[in-house]
Amino acid sequence: MREVAFIRQNKEKWLQFERAISQKKIENPDQLADLYLQLINDLAYAQTYYKKSKLVVYLNNLAVHVYQKIYQTKREESNFLVYFFKVEVPMLLYQYRRYMLYAFSFFLVAVLIGVVSAANDDSFVRLILGNDYVNKTLQNIENGDPVAVYKSGSNWGSFIGITFNNLRVGLTAFAYGVTGGIGTGYVLLQNGIMLGSFQYFFEQQGVLWQSAKGIWIHGAMEIFGIVVEGAAGFILGASILFPKTFSRLVSFKRGMRDSIKIVISTFPFTIGAGFLEGYVTRFSDTMPNLVAVIIIFGTLALISYYYLIYPHQVHKNLTASRLEN
Known part of the structure; x- marks a missing residue:
C-alpha cells in the first residue's frame, strides 16, 4: 500500500488518539487501550514499509503519549512523586x-x-x-x-x-x-x-x-x-x-x-x-x-x-x- 493511501485510511483514527490525549480525563480507558493496540500495529507496518518517513516518528510519539495516558489512568500508584520520578519522567527522557x-x-x-x-x-x-x-x-x-x-x-x-x-x-x-x-x-x-x-x-x-x-x-x-x-x-x-x-x-x-x-x-x-x-x-x-x-x-x-x-x-x-x- 502506498504511504498516502495508508495515511488516508487511518487518519481519522489517529486524530481520535490526539483528541484523547488532549483530554484531562479519559472516560473509557479500555476503549482507548483497544485503539492503542491498533496504533502499535500501524507503527509496526510503517516501520516495515516506510522506514525513512516522518510518519514513523509521528506514530512513535503518538504511541508513547497514548500509552502514558492509559498507564496514568489505570495505575494504582498511591504516591504521585514515586510515579513521577520512577515512570513519567524516564518515559519523557526516552521520548x-x-x-x-x-x-x-x-x-x-x-x-x-x-x-x-x-x-x-x-x-x-x-x-x-x-x-x-x-x-x-x-x-x-x-x-x-x-x-x-x-x-x-x-x-x-x-x-x-x-x-x-x-x-x-x-x-x-x-x-x-x-x-x-x-x-x-x-x-x-x-x-x-x-x-x-x-x-x-x-x-x-x-x-x-x-x-x-x-x-x-x-x-x-x-x-x-x-x-x-x-x-x-x-x-x-x-x-x-x-x-x-x-x-x-x-x-x-x-x-x-x-x-x-x-x-x-x-x-x-x-x-x-x-x-x-x-x-x-x-x-x-x-x-x-x-x-x-x-x-x-x-x-x-x-x-x-x-x-x-x-x-x-x-x-x-x-x-x-x-x-x-
Whole structure:
C-alpha cells in the first residue's frame, strides 16, 4: 500500500488518539487501550514499509503519549512523586532522548572552545572570569588553597545561596527555550566556555587535581543538571519551531508541559549539589583522594544512570509489558 493511501485510511483514527490525549480525563480507558493496540500495529507496518518517513516518528510519539495516558489512568500508584520520578519522567527522557544528545554535544563543544581559547590566548581567562576572580584565585594558589573561594561563608548560608543560584541558571537555560532554543544555546555556550577556560587555568597553574577535588565534588551533579535543563529548553524551542501535525499552540503547550516535568526532575540533584558545595567541598583540601574520587564518580554515576540509562530500561520494561498484554 502506498504511504498516502495508508495515511488516508487511518487518519481519522489517529486524530481520535490526539483528541484523547488532549483530554484531562479519559472516560473509557479500555476503549482507548483497544485503539492503542491498533496504533502499535500501524507503527509496526510503517516501520516495515516506510522506514525513512516522518510518519514513523509521528506514530512513535503518538504511541508513547497514548500509552502514558492509559498507564496514568489505570495505575494504582498511591504516591504521585514515586510515579513521577520512577515512570513519567524516564518515559519523557526516552521520548526526547535526542534533545539530551544535542544539549550534551553542544555543551562539550563549548567546553572545548573554552579550553582551546584559554590555551592560545593568555588574556582569555581574564576576559571570561574577570580580573578580580583571577587575581584572587592566583593569591589562593600561592597560599596553598586553590579553591578557598568555595570555603567562605557559613555552611547553611552557602548551601542556600549556591542552590538558588544554580536553580536560577538552570531555569534561565530552560526559559530561554521560548526563543526557539537560541537563548538556551547561548546559556550552554556561556557556561561551557567558562568551565573549559576555568579548568585550563588551574591546569596551567599546576593545581588541576586540587581544583578538581574542590569543584567536581559538587560540580558533577550541578553541571549535569544545567545541561539537562538546557535539553528541556531545546525541547521547548522545538515545540515552537516544529509543531509537526499539531497546531503551533497545541505543540507549544505539549512542549511546555513535558519540558517543565524534566526541569522539575533536576531539582533534587541541584539541591544535592548545593548541599555538597556548602557542607563538603570546604573540606576538600584535607579529604583523602580516595574519598573525593568516590564522591565525584558516585554522584556522576547516580545522575548519569537516571538520565541516560534508566529511561531505556523503563521503556524496555513497559514495551515488554505492552506485548504481554
